[in-house]
Amino acid sequence: MAEVALRNIVKTFDRTPAVAGIDxxxxxxxxxxxVGPSGCGKTTTLRMxxxxxxxxxxxxxxxxxxxxDVPPKDRDIAMVFQNYAxxxxxxVYENMSxxxxxxKFPKAEIKERVENxxxxxxxxxxxDRRPKQLSGGQRQxxxxxxxxxxxxxxxxxxxPLSNLDAKLRVQMRMEIKKVHQKxxxxxxxxxxxxxxxxxxxxxxxxxxxxxxxxIGSPNEVYHRPTxxxxxxxxxxxxxxxxxxxxxxxxxxxxxxxxKLSDKLTFPVPPDRVGRYRPHAGRELLFGxxxxxxxxxxxxxxxxxxxxxxxxDVVEPMGMETxxxxxxxxxxxxxxxxxxxxxxxxxxxxxxxxLNHMHLIDPKTDQVL
Amino acid sequence: xxxxxAQIGTGERSAVRYGxxxxxxxxxxxxxxFFLILFVIFFLMPPVYMFITSLKTSAEIGAxxxxxxxxxxxxxxxxxLLSQAxxxxxxxxxxxxxxxxxxxxxxVSIMAAFSLARMKFWGSGTLATGVFLTYLIPESLLFxxxxxxxxxxHDLTGIELINHWWVLVFLYPTLTVxxxxxxxxxxxxxxxxxxxxxxLIDGAGYIQILTRVFIPVALPGIIAATIFCFTxxxxxxxxxxxxxxxxxxxxxxxxIVTTLIxxxxxxxxxxxxxxxxxxxxxxxIYAFLMDYYIAGLTAGATKG
Amino acid sequence: MADxxxxxxxIPVVRRRVGARALVSRKSMIAFFFALPLILIVLCLVVYxxxxxxxxxxxxxxxxxxxxxxxxxxLFKRNTFWMVVEQSVLFAVTAVIFKAVxxxxxxxxxxxxxLKGQRxxxxxxxxxxxxxxxxxxxxxxWLFDPSYSAFNWILxxxxxxxxxxxxxxxxxxxGIILVNVWVGSPFFMIMYLAALKSVPEQLHEAAAIDGANxxxxxxxxxxxxxxxxxxxxxxxxxxxxxxxxxxxKILTNGGPVDQTHVFATWAFTLGIWGNDIPLGASVxxxxxxxxxxxxGLILRNIRNRGNEA
Ligand SMILES: Nc1ncnc2c1ncn2[C@@H]1O[C@H](COP(=O)(O)OP(=O)(O)O)[C@@H](O)[C@H]1O
Ligand SMILES: [Mg+2]
Numbered sequence: 012m013a014e015v016a017l018r019n020i021v022k023t024f025d026r027t028p029a030v031a032g033i034d035x036x037x038x039x040x041x042x043x044x045x046v047g048p049s050g051c052g053k054t055t056t057l058r059m060x061x062x063x064x065x066x067x068x069x070x071x072x073x074x075x076x077x078x079x080d081v082p083p084k085d086r087d088i089a090m091v092f093q094n095y096a097x098x099x100x101x102x103v104y105e106n107m108s109x110x111x112x113x114x115k116f117p118k119a120e121i122k123e124r125v126e127n128x129x130x131x132x133x134x135x136x137x138x139d140r141r142p143k144q145l146s147g148g149q150r151q152x153x154x155x156x157x158x159x160x161x162x163x164x165x166x167x168x169x170x171p172l173s174n175l176d177a178k179l180r181v182q183m184r185m186e187i188k189k190v191h192q193k194x195x196x197x198x199x200x201x202x203x204x205x206x207x208x209x210x211x212x213x214x215x216x217x218x219x220x221x222x223x224x225x226i227g228s229p230n231e232v233y234h235r236p237t238x239x240x241x242x243x244x245x246x247x248x249x250x251x252x253x254x255x256x257x258x259x260x261x262x263x264x265x266x267x268x269x270k271l272s273d274k275l276t277f278p279v280p281p282d283r284v285g286r287y288r289p290h291a292g293r294e295l296l297f298g299x300x301x302x303x304x305x306x307x308x309x310x311x312x313x314x315x316x317x318x319x320x321x322x323d324v325v326e327p328m329g330m331e332t333x334x335x336x337x338x339x340x341x342x343x344x345x346x347x348x349x350x351x352x353x354x355x356x357x358x359x360x361x362x363x364x365l366n367h368m369h370l371i372d373p374k375t376d377q378v379l
Numbered sequence: 380x381x382x383x384x385a386q387i388g389t390g391e392r393s394a395v396r397y398g399x400x401x402x403x404x405x406x407x408x409x410x411x412x413f414f415l416i417l418f419v420i421f422f423l424m425p426p427v428y429m430f431i432t433s434l435k436t437s438a439e440i441g442a443x444x445x446x447x448x449x450x451x452x453x454x455x456x457x458x459x460l461l462s463q464a465x466x467x468x469x470x471x472x473x474x475x476x477x478x479x480x481x482x483x484x485x486x487v488s489i490m491a492a493f494s495l496a497r498m499k500f501w502g503s504g505t506l507a508t509g510v511f512l513t514y515l516i517p518e519s520l521l522f523x524x525x526x527x528x529x530x531x532x533h534d535l536t537g538i539e540l541i542n543h544w545w546v547l548v549f550l551y552p553t554l555t556v557x558x559x560x561x562x563x564x565x566x567x568x569x570x571x572x573x574x575x576x577x578x579l580i581d582g583a584g585y586i587q588i589l590t591r592v593f594i595p596v597a598l599p600g601i602i603a604a605t606i607f608c609f610t611x612x613x614x615x616x617x618x619x620x621x622x623x624x625x626x627x628x629x630x631x632x633x634x635i636v637t638t639l640i641x642x643x644x645x646x647x648x649x650x651x652x653x654x655x656x657x658x659x660x661x662x663x664i665y666a667f668l669m670d671y672y673i674a675g676l677t678a679g680a681t682k683g
Numbered sequence: 684m685a686d687x688x689x690x691x692x693x694i695p696v697v698r699r700r701v702g703a704r705a706l707v708s709r710k711s712m713i714a715f716f717f718a719l720p721l722i723l724i725v726l727c728l729v730v731y732x733x734x735x736x737x738x739x740x741x742x743x744x745x746x747x748x749x750x751x752x753x754x755x756x757x758l759f760k761r762n763t764f765w766m767v768v769e770q771s772v773l774f775a776v777t778a779v780i781f782k783a784v785x786x787x788x789x790x791x792x793x794x795x796x797x798l799k800g801q802r803x804x805x806x807x808x809x810x811x812x813x814x815x816x817x818x819x820x821x822x823x824x825w826l827f828d829p830s831y832s833a834f835n836w837i838l839x840x841x842x843x844x845x846x847x848x849x850x851x852x853x854x855x856x857x858g859i860i861l862v863n864v865w866v867g868s869p870f871f872m873i874m875y876l877a878a879l880k881s882v883p884e885q886l887h888e889a890a891a892i893d894g895a896n897x898x899x900x901x902x903x904x905x906x907x908x909x910x911x912x913x914x915x916x917x918x919x920x921x922x923x924x925x926x927x928x929x930x931x932k933i934l935t936n937g938g939p940v941d942q943t944h945v946f947a948t949w950a951f952t953l954g955i956w957g958n959d960i961p962l963g964a965s966v967x968x969x970x971x972x973x974x975x976x977x978x979g980l981i982l983r984n985i986r987n988r989g990n991e992a
Contacts, residue, residue: 061576061580062580063576063579063580082579083576083579083580084579084580084581084582084583088580089580090576090577090580092573092576092577093573094571094573096571096573096574096576096577098574098577098578098592098595098596099596100595100596100598109578109581109583109591110580110581110582113581113582113583113587114582157577157581161581407795407897408795408796408797411791411792411793411795411796412796414788414789414792415789415792415793415796415804415808418785418789418792418808419804419807419808421865422807422808422810422811422865422868422869423807423810424826425811425819425822425823425826425865426810426811426814426819426822428822428825428826428833429819429821429822429825432825440831445836446831446833446836447833447836486720487720487721487724488721490717490718490720490721491717491718491720491721491722493717494713494714494715494717494718495718498710498711498713498714498717499711499714500710500711500712500714500715500718501711503714503718506718506721506722508982509725510721510725511982511985512978512982513725513729513730515919515922515974515977515978515981516729516733516974517922517923517926517947517970517974518926518928519926519927519928519946519947519950519951519967519970520733520736520926520967520968520970520971520974521728521729521732521733521736522951522955523736523739523950523954523955523960523963523964523967524732524733524735524736524739524964525728525732526954526955526960527735527739527746527960527964528731528732528735549728550728552724552728553724553728553729556721556724556725557725557729560721585710585713610813610815613815614815614816614817614818616815616816616817616928616929616932616933617928617929617932617947617951620932620951621951621955632815632817632818633817635817635818635821636817636821636933645825645828647825647828647831650821650825651821651822651825654818654819654821654822655818657815657817657818658813658814658815658818658819661813661814661815662810662813662814665809665810665813669802669806669809672809672813673805673809673873676812676870676873676874677873677874677877
């Protein structure tokens with residue numbers, strides 16, 4: 012039983028707000044990822060949950076207990092730091108058992124817990140080494156082991172993978188997921204890497220400027236972003252944004268269409284017409300992910316529209332090729348099959364999948 | 380680079396002088412060694428001359444022979460000094476003062492540095508700067524008022540401080556505590572903040588964080604500070620010269636200078652032997668812990 | 684759920700806030716307690732004596748009467764005082780310049796040789812700094828000995844006349860500077876070597892590709908990169924040299940005829956030997972302005988270092 016609840020949490024450092032009012036309920040055993048650009052207040056939020064930073068106002072609950080005034084050691088949490096913070100003068104075994112030794116656990120139990128955690132993390136053969144003698148990935152495991160042996164109510168991770176190289180990061184990401192499946196503990200995980208967030212989270216919390224932009228499952232934040240920030244932040248390469256005008260009529264029928272330029276106009280799929288109708292005639296922002304702009308092949312299913320684009324830059328990535336073209340001076344990225352990709356300067360027939368389009372109100376930055 | 384050029388310009392440029400860069404480097408190297416040897420001769424000449432003289436009898440010193448050579452080496456000077464009760468008293472006084480000063484200084488400065496580097500309290504920033512400034516106040520500015528204050532304490536309480544070897548235990552901390560605190564602040568500040576936070580979460584209190592994390596992690600710094608502290612306590616000359624006069628209360632440097640030089644009669648063999656023995660403890664420590672010694676030297680400016 | 688909890692706990696929340704403040708102040712209490720021995724030592728043994736010294740300087744010899752600036756007026760009228768001022772400044776400035784130059788040059792030589800051998804050379808070169816100055820000055824005193832000078836023996840064998848090392852005021856001054864430079868240059872060498880090591884090798888390579896010769900590399904790359912350490916070391920050494928006591932005391936004890944006294948030794952002679960504590964205090968106070976300026980500059984440099992890092 013360890014829900015975590017944040018009630019209107021605010022943290023200001025010398026008058027500049029780092030966290031500006033956050034409300035968040037985390038369920039027992041849930042894996043929640045806080046994601047957002049650097050400086051948006053993720054670490055500060057996590058540190059307030061850990062008790063390393065005092066909240067300026069608001070309440071923090073762990074389990075049923077209000078913990079605002081509880082020191083870190085009594086909050087029953089464990090934290091994995093970005094630089095691992097392993098005690099350099101202790102062996103792996105001593106590192107992992109330090110907390111238990113301070114709490115005067117019996118030797119036999121300490122041994123059992125450490126060995127158990129070491130087995131889960133596959134570091135049994137490293138227990139006598141010192142942090143200096145370990146690779147980055149091994150240090151990462153030890154840091155997690157130190158958290159596991161304490162058998163805490165909540166795991167806190169602060170960018171635990173950002174000191175690893177790209178390949179190891181992918182591997183450790185999977186490792187963390189496996190560990191969480193084995194020791195199901197409420198977990199709060201902070202990262203600036205949206206791929207990490209998507210792959211690990213039960214629920215993603217997207218933060219920006221000290222506030223929460225959206226909370227939802229990875230699929231929700233990807234496919235149904237509620238703000239322009241979330242739409243642009245989640246997904247790589249990022250969503251294309253184009254200024255547009257929502258106009259009445261499409262191909263002579265009673266629908267709506269988005270006019271991106273004098274030459275390019277996309278019809279709005281019929282199931283969205285009702286939703287967008289109130290905004291007809293307004294200047295809006297049109298958003299479409301690169302994977303929804305693909306090469307033209309065969310018949311067009313409903314909701315897809317073909318157009319020709321003069322390619323500006325072509326980036327082969329191996330399994331796919333990114334093509335860039337200009338629409339009214341704005342660069343747009345599409346994702347096509349390498350076999351049919353054109354060369355820069357050539358005109359290529361492309362297809363936009365408007366079933367996945369978004370329209371954003373530029374005044375409120377809300378997705379319509 | 381040379382080879383690449385050669386390959387590109389095959390036919391036309393056959394006159395490449397392979398190895399010219401390596402030759403240039405070698406020449407720099409030889410000159411460096413040449414000058415280093417000159418400087419080493421300059422720097423080591425006095426201690427070597429001390430050693431040469433210490434092996435000579437008074438007769439040989441007085442004779443007009445090559446002063447840089449020993450014709451009849453003898454250890455008589457060492458035997459004489461080391462069997463002399465007075466000289467051993469100097470040694471004992473010096474050792475006691477050094478041990479006490481080092482212990483007190485390290486306890487005081489480690490606690491203070493931990494407090495100033497990590498815990499912070501009202502005015503702690505100013506205090507850290509203040510510590511540095513007091514380190515820059517030399518003993519030659521302080522010995523006169525301190526002398527007067529100690530005399531005053533005697534008038535007030537009847538406790539005679541002056542002319543006891545242990546008075547130095549109150550004086551040397553003016554030199555050692557500020558510097559040791561200053562460099563320990565530097566060492567402690569370079570420990571990542573996450574380390575004490577991890578310990579905090581693991582359930583350690585402040586004292587446990589200090590004794591079980593900070594002290595072991597900063598051990599190289601502590602060793603460096605200890606060495607500095609010992610060297611200063613051992614070598615100081617002004618304080619003991621001003622505050623102690625009776626032969627049985629002197630420490631080594633002052634003892635050698637004041638008792639071995641009797642009026643105009645210089646027994647140079649013994650003086651040099653005494654000086655060498657007086658220099659031995661710091662030199663031995665330096666020989667074994669050179670890297671820590673050097674780390675401590677540079678820490679004052681580079682860790683600030 | 685948590686909402687309900689929040690409502691239930693509303694009253695304790697207020698009470699606990701007070702607890703938190705108590706906790707914070709407890710932490711700074713502990714911190715203050717940890718620093719207390721340091722504060723006491725600094726206050727009682729450094730700050731108080733420093734101010735007491737100023738008070739002492741305003742008393743008469745038997746310390747029974749307040750004489751204001753009387754001691755200073757007396758000093759200003761004495762030739763010896765002006766000689767001491769001149770000698771102290773000349774000694775400190777010359778010695779620091781020599782130490783800095785020698786330290787800089789030797790650091791480069793050590794840096795030039797392969798890394799493997801550097802430790803050994805550095806170890807030998809630092810020995811003068813490790814020997815207690817009072818002890819090594821005795822060796823110099825013996826090297827300068829009027830009748831048995833080992834230097835003069837060499838000079839004589841080269842067919843040159845011996846030098847009255849400590850008998851003539853000019854040679855005595857030079858001798859004092861020589862000994863101080865001998866003691867202090869290793870410290871500069873170590874500091875500059877540490878600074879040199881922190882100059883990235885790529886900068887030299889970039890400079891080489893830009894066509895710089897070795898002198899230009901030192902002038903345009905090393906010097907600017909090391910400037911901060913060079914300044915801190917020189918200022919620091921200026922303070923220590925200016926306040927130097929041991930070397931002058933042992934080598935000449937101010938002689939011949941007070942011509943080599945510096946502030947520290949003259950203050951000692953007047954205050955401790957001459958039993959005129961107020962006059963001694965007045966003399967030593969003259970060190971204060973130079974020390975204050977140097978200390979301020981050092982502090983500024985160290986702050987700058989902090990900002991760069
Ligand atoms: N100890 C601190 N003092 C002052 N400002 C801070 C401190 N810690 C963080 N901040 C500021 O708070 C904001 C949020 O920081 P942080 O939570 O570390 O962001 P993130 O982890 O999302 O990158 C940043 O603008 C940062 O500069
Ligand atoms: Mg962060």
